Amino acid sequence: MSNVFVDATVLCNAIPLPHVSPANHALSFSALKKHSTSEAPFYALKELRGGPLSSIMLFHNLLVTKDTVMEAVHEFQTRYSHTPRKWQAASTAIIDALLRMLPPLRASGELSDAEIKQELENSLCLKITKAWQRRKAVINRFSQPLQCFVDGDIGLMDRQLRVLHGGADGCAKEARCGAALLLQGKMKEVAVLVEALRPPKAKKGEAREKTETSTRRKALKELQDKSAARFDKRYCRGIGDAYYCLMAPEGFEILTTNTVDFQPMAMALGKKLTHP
């Protein structure tokens, strides 16, 4: 029995969002229950809201505004590629599932396009709102509040789901980046991570480093080079996994489904990782 510091991927699986399989949900949910204390930073709520929740809400809202499911899928496809790689799984899963399910269903003639769209819209809407209501219930406590983050509440406007206030990721434009302010006290560790994330010289034929890793290093360097007050908020999302590695409290293991990306950073900082 240990204490765990939970990242957004585990939170997303535990609540669960609609794209999460029952098996992944069970794994994350039971992992949270078996530890004596589970703590998540508000940064995880911010990531959840700006990432997978936002993608799925977008798809729901496209179902509301478009005439058919296929129109919604096409529009969703054109937009989802802009989301960060680690959250694209949600969009990809939704599109794959629909493209697999729709042709035989439409060919059977059992339901009209309008009926399919309506059932899907209602089913998704309930799943999203249920996940929203559970997001704080699955974790023992949330810590490290961010001055820029407005947690908000979910609601319906013209049949579309909206989280008010603070835009897609709940970030108040006028506020300074709360994550940067918190990390300001960890500049030694930030320097360690910048070094740990430096790519080795690529040999011929070797794969280039992941975009996510280079973005993370840029975000951390931005923090190094400027004070928190001048930190460009566009880099906030780029900090991503590094946030959990830097901010996990003493005596806590980091609980994530994404051990591959976390591992070099956790090792560099001497933090322990655990997987659901």
Add this chain to the structure above:
Amino acid sequence: MQKNPTPLLDSQEETTRPPIGELAPVYIETTVAGDRATGITVVDEKGKGTFFPDETGVKLSDKASSARTNEPLRATAPVHALYPHWEEGKSTAGLAIGSVSLAMKDLEAAAEISEDSNPQFLTLFQLAETDLFRALTQARFNKSFELVVYFCAWALRNAAFSDSRTLSLQGMISVLRELQESPFIQINRATELVTGLEMQGWNGESKVGKLFAQGLATSRRQEQATQSGDQQQLNLSGTQD
């Protein structure tokens, strides 16, 4: 059909519906949370109010500001949208509430029959299901209301009769009663009602919803296979944890 709340206006015999502003003085005040109106309350001349959240689409006239006001204002929505009870059986909203009410009565009668193998029980159960699917087609006036009706209709359809003994009919009746009495239910309460029914064992997933979930499970299995490949690679490097 349920008892009418105090109607805004007594014009049941009218055949042509005039704009609400011409019918009677209607007092409207905004409800505010922080700096933002979250809905409006229509107050009749006796001071009885009915709250209409923003999600119902009921708008204030241009005269209204986001601040609280007790000034008399004219509503810009048609009266059947403002107050579905008033026109029971005439507007689709009124019809939807009526259908929910019928389903509730059918289930109440079914709950009084102790043995669910009784043909009368099955008939009442199926009647309630039919009532709710009819209500679903009439429920677009409030999506939160529609979502609960959707869940209940499919929950009755999915309930194998052998299971119905273990399901809480009283729980379902209670939810339908709340819907009938609060047709302008908001999304958070609607979600709580559905979650409560799920905890009692009801499964309100539609056919399309089930197929979508199956499609997602397949998609995720493929992704897990990819992830386990990554995991294997990590373990081979001997660096995890």
